[in-house]
Amino acid sequence: MSTDERFRSLFDPAGVIVAGVSNHPAKFGFVTLHNILASGYEGRVFATNRDGGTVLGIDALTSVRDVPHGAADLVFVCTPASANPDLLRDCAAIGVRAAFLTSAGYGEAGEEGKRMEDELVALADELGILLCGPNGQGVVSTPSKLCAQIVAPYPPEGRIGIASQSGNFVSSFQNFAVQSGVGVSRAVSAGNAAATGVPDYLEFYADDPATAVGLAYVEGIRDGRAFFDRVRSIAERKPLVLLKGGSSAYGQRAAASHTGALAADDTVFTGMCRQAGVTRAATVEEAFEAAATFATQPLPRGNRVVVMTTAGGWGVVTADALANTSLELVALPDDLRAEIDQRLPPRWSRNNPVDLAAGETRDTIPELLDVITAHPDVDAVIYLGLGIQSNQARLMRQGRFYPDEGLERIVAYHERQDARFAEAAAAASATYDKPVLTATELAVAIPDNPGPVAVRASGKLCYASSNRAVTALDHLWRYAQWRRRRGLD
Amino acid sequence: MPTLSEAESKRVLAAAGVPMLDERVVQSATDAGAAADAIGYPVVAKLCGDAIAHKTERGLVRLRLGDRAAVEAAAADLLAAARPDDGEVGVLVAPMVAGNRELIAGLHDDPQFGMTIMLGVGGILAEAIKDVTFRLVPIERVDAEEMIDDLATQALLGPFRGEAAVDRDQLAAVLLGLSSAAQADPSIVSADLNPLIVTAGGTPIAVDALVERAASS
Numbered sequence: 233m234s235t236d237e238r239f240r241s242l243f244d245p246a247g248v249i250v251a252g253v254s255n256h257p258a259k260f261g262f263v264t265l266h267n268i269l270a271s272g273y274e275g276r277v278f279a280t281n282r283d284g285g286t287v288l289g290i291d292a293l294t295s296v297r298d299v300p301h302g303a304a305d306l307v308f309v310c311t312p313a314s315a316n317p318d319l320l321r322d323c324a325a326i327g328v329r330a331a332f333l334t335s336a337g338y339g340e341a342g343e344e345g346k347r348m349e350d351e352l353v354a355l356a357d358e359l360g361i362l363l364c365g366p367n368g369q370g371v372v373s374t375p376s377k378l379c380a381q382i383v384a385p386y387p388p389e390g391r392i393g394i395a396s397q398s399g400n401f402v403s404s405f406q407n408f409a410v411q412s413g414v415g416v417s418r419a420v421s422a423g424n425a426a427a428t429g430v431p432d433y434l435e436f437y438a439d440d441p442a443t444a445v446g447l448a449y450v451e452g453i454r455d456g457r458a459f460f461d462r463v464r465s466i467a468e469r470k471p472l473v474l475l476k477g478g479s480s481a482y483g484q485r486a487a488a489s490h491t492g493a494l495a496a497d498d499t500v501f502t503g504m505c506r507q508a509g510v511t512r513a514a515t516v517e518e519a520f521e522a523a524a525t526f527a528t529q530p531l532p533r534g535n536r537v538v539v540m541t542t543a544g545g546w547g548v549v550t551a552d553a554l555a556n557t558s559l560e561l562v563a564l565p566d567d568l569r570a571e572i573d574q575r576l577p578p579r580w581s582r583n584n585p586v587d588l589a590a591g592e593t594r595d596t597i598p599e600l601l602d603v604i605t606a607h608p609d610v611d612a613v614i615y616l617g618l619g620i621q622s623n624q625a626r627l628m629r630q631g632r633f634y635p636d637e638g639l640e641r642i643v644a645y646h647e648r649q650d651a652r653f654a655e656a657a658a659a660a661s662a663t664y665d666k667p668v669l670t671a672t673e674l675a676v677a678i679p680d681n682p683g684p685v686a687v688r689a690s691g692k693l694c695y696a697s698s699n700r701a702v703t704a705l706d707h708l709w710r711y712a713q714w715r716r717r718r719g720l721d
Numbered sequence: 722m723p724t725l726s727e728a729e730s731k732r733v734l735a736a737a738g739v740p741m742l743d744e745r746v747v748q749s750a751t752d753a754g755a756a757a758d759a760i761g762y763p764v765v766a767k768l769c770g771d772a773i774a775h776k777t778e779r780g781l782v783r784l785r786l787g788d789r790a791a792v793e794a795a796a797a798d799l800l801a802a803a804r805p806d807d808g809e810v811g812v813l814v815a816p817m818v819a820g821n822r823e824l825i826a827g828l829h830d831d832p833q834f835g836m837t838i839m840l841g842v843g844g845i846l847a848e849a850i851k852d853v854t855f856r857l858v859p860i861e862r863v864d865a866e867e868m869i870d871d872l873a874t875q876a877l878l879g880p881f882r883g884e885a886a887v888d889r890d891q892l893a894a895v896l897l898g899l900s901s902a903a904q905a906d907p908s909i910v911s912a913d914l915n916p917l918i919v920t921a922g923g924t925p926i927a928v929d930a931l932v933e934r935a936a937s938s
Binding site for chain 2: 456
């Protein structure tokens with residue numbers, strides 16, 4: 233059986249067995265079964281444990297052998313390490329092709345555990361079973377509504393494929409997905425990565441139609457050369473965002489060479505990423521936002537950015553942020569300036585950033601987003617100022633005068649307008665196939681503001697600050713450039 | 722691990738395509754004078770040998786020699802300064818290269834990623850500034866160009882204090898040559914081109930080179 237088919241069994245199984253279920257709601261076996269059942273998985277679900285009984289309405293079988301042959305192709309293993317070799321043999325006998333082991337007591341537990349882990353790898357190989365973990369948190373796959381993991385959350389559906397050497401980062405990335413609304417296709421924690429490592433999952437994502445971008449946390453890479461070859465081949469097919477831990481742990485030869493002395497910290501890793509076309513992020517939120525941007529915005533065809541803002545200070549700060557990137561705050565083309573002149577009173581900035589200086593009327597913002605994005609000398613747009621009026625509307629709605637004094641009408645108007653503006657940004661992006669990013673701190677400060685709500689509804693990320701939008705867009709342009717320079721587009 | 726002499730280091734790297742100047746190694750003051758006449762003045766003269774790695778510290782480098790008499794006198798001094806444990810030595814005569822900007826490039830065997838190529842801002846502050854970038858051997862031309870773009874101190878690479886912008890093609894050729902050298906000779910464990918002086922005309926020139934090879938078994 234091909235590796236790809238076994239990954240299919242991991243991510244899109246026809247049926248799942250949870251081995252080692254428990255009636256105790258704090259045990260992994262219970263939590264996993266709960267999460268599978270609660271998240272809407274539509275395949276068949278089986279549970280086993282030594283003593284039988286009923287857990288969460290499922291009659292537990294005392295042996296995996298009692299599962300009809302071919303009814304389940306994924307087993308989620310919560311049993312102790314000592315029980316697992318026999319379990320795997322039974323699973324193979326009834327047609328299971330992939331096993332995710334959350335069981336601990338393996339390589340992480342010392343010499344004896346390492347020996348058992350090696351034996352398990354050999355056994356799984358012999359049985360033709362894809363072995364994931366052990367000591368991992370689980371696997372999520374939204375196309376199959378599968379949440380086979382020992383922790384929350386179950387993220388919204390989307391196109392980010394997550395793989396992590398640390399289970400906690402799978403949770404972190406998924407929590408960002410819940411918060412931002414930009415969802416996940418697949419997510420897996422590699423645990424001890426005894427047989428299947430982060431690059432193996434990323435390799436599957438690279439050819440997975442449900443996934444638009446890979447997002448991974450790695451540390452302690454075993455074979456740097458092999459890793460480089462893998463990630464470069466992946467980046468040729470799809471964007472890949474890496475967050476790396478332990479960036480200062482490099483052994484360094486006390487060399488006679490100056491070059492060696494300068495190879496400190498993780499400069500070599502950074503260079504490797506640039507060479508491989510991998511997007512390296514410095515922080516967990518930067519990593520998620522880069523991936524979310526790859527998943528929801530087209531790649532820019534150039535680096536010329538227009539910043540459109542309803543108020544001056546934001547534009548200035550955004551211009552500063554752009555100065556430290558590969559992006560260009562493009563000088564406003566004359567014909568575009570003339571177009572904007574027709575729609576605003578003369579006090580607007582008349583350059584880039586396009587500061588409306590509160591000169592807009594009902595249709596100005598949607599129209600400007602369209603004409604600016606349409607212009608051939610503009611490759612991307614950052615839009616600032618969404619949600620201000622709705623924030624005022626919120627205060628009015630909460631105040632004691634509402635709905636009198638005309639407040640009901642104006643509140644509804646503002647809320648409708650901000651939703652419109654967000655929709656216009658998404659429409660301009662779709663029409664002209666260019667990135668249009670919307671940034672406002674209201675995305676996190678007042679997440680139910682109709683502006684950010686409409687951004688999320690449009691499937692896009694609403695950036696919590698313009699700096700973060702700039703950083704994400706910079707990552708997109710660098711990747712686009714990497715592709716173009718190598719003739720990949 | 723054995724290091725090669727400056728002359729031998731340059732020969733190895735030049736053979737792989739790293740651009741090098743016209744240089745001669747001679748054994749006598751008279752031959753040094755003749756070499757300088759052929760190269761054109763001013764020149765530098767250095768005592769050179771496999772066992773000599775720190776020439777500057779020992780005063781074995783003579784700069785800006787403007788005529789034949791100066792070259793012959795310097796060469797005689799240098800040959801007299803050789804110590805028995807320096808082994809076989811010679812005088813390297815090379816064109817005097819001047820420029821306000823210094824870069825550094827080299828090869829480094831990384832414990833995790835294997836042989837890598839480095840480009841950085843050079844000079845005495847190099848290790849404090851740490852404006853460096855690495856790639857894994859082998860690199861392509863596009864990688865070399867991106868390495869140059871990676872340096873944070875781009876102002877140094879443009880027109881600078883009356884001197885021309887760095888010749889990026891020539892700098893890329895240095896990096897590609899290092900890559901080829903590492904591929905052609907797996908026994909190379911490190912190389913330094915330090916400094917790579919950028920001339921007033923913008924050409925980066927390796928005025929010193931040190932190649933280190935794994936001990937032969």
